[in-house]
Amino acid sequence: MENELPAGVLADVQVLWDYNHMGHELQRCDVGIGLGSHDLGVATHSAELFHAGYFPLIVFSGANAPTTVDRFPRGEAVHYREHALFLGVPDEAVLVEPEAKHTTANIELSRALLESRGIEVRSVLLVSRPYQQRRAYAACRKVWPEVEVVCSSQDVELVEYLAGIGDDAKVINTIVADTQRIRVYGDQGLAIPQEIPTEAWVSYERLVQAGYDKRVIPNV
Secondary structure (H helix, E strand, O other): OOOOOOHHHHHHHHHHHHHHOOOOOOOOOOEEEEEOOOOOHHHHHHHHHHHOOOOOOEEEEOOOOOOOOOOOOOOHHHHHHHHHHHOOOOHHHEEEEOOOOOHHHHHHHHHHHHHHOOOOOOEEEEEOOHHHHHHHHHHHHHHOOOOEEEEEOOOOOHHHHHHHHOOHHHHHHHHHHHHHHHHHHHHHOOOOOOOOOHHHHHHHHHHHHOOOOOOOOOOO
């Protein structure tokens, strides 16, 4: 971490980190979908899962966002693909969906791409940032209810993850926003509802009050 976080802030982030992890047991799926973000670890973990035989095909999905354009100027999915190829994933095992700008679009456009290739999908392994799992799961179950969904991320502790990304504020603002969207999108029918324990919502509110509100949806 570039600066030592106050213990209370770190404790609240840990609560949200734990809540957003689905704890799914890995199983072989028809396809892996790597969700675009600022975290190249998504591509690394996707490659690891491919080599371990958890899926025969990866779709990397993602255009750019203000938080990723500097790091991935050619688009999140394009950079993910390049990294996966560097890690030994064969070119024919990777598809790129370069247009999605949010999690629901990642899933919808990946589905459309697979359908356009005539690829039958009954199960999906969603690969994401560690704290994006629950939001991705809720979105996928809403817009692609026919498939079985398994979530996975790199197995890393919060403090280690923050140090690896090197930007505490970016990570915390994003995990706060993702947590809010679980509730908001569930209420709006854009994702399936997910129960949010009181402890997690209290931590969310404290982090917003502490100034980690840069990506939350206002006035909802």
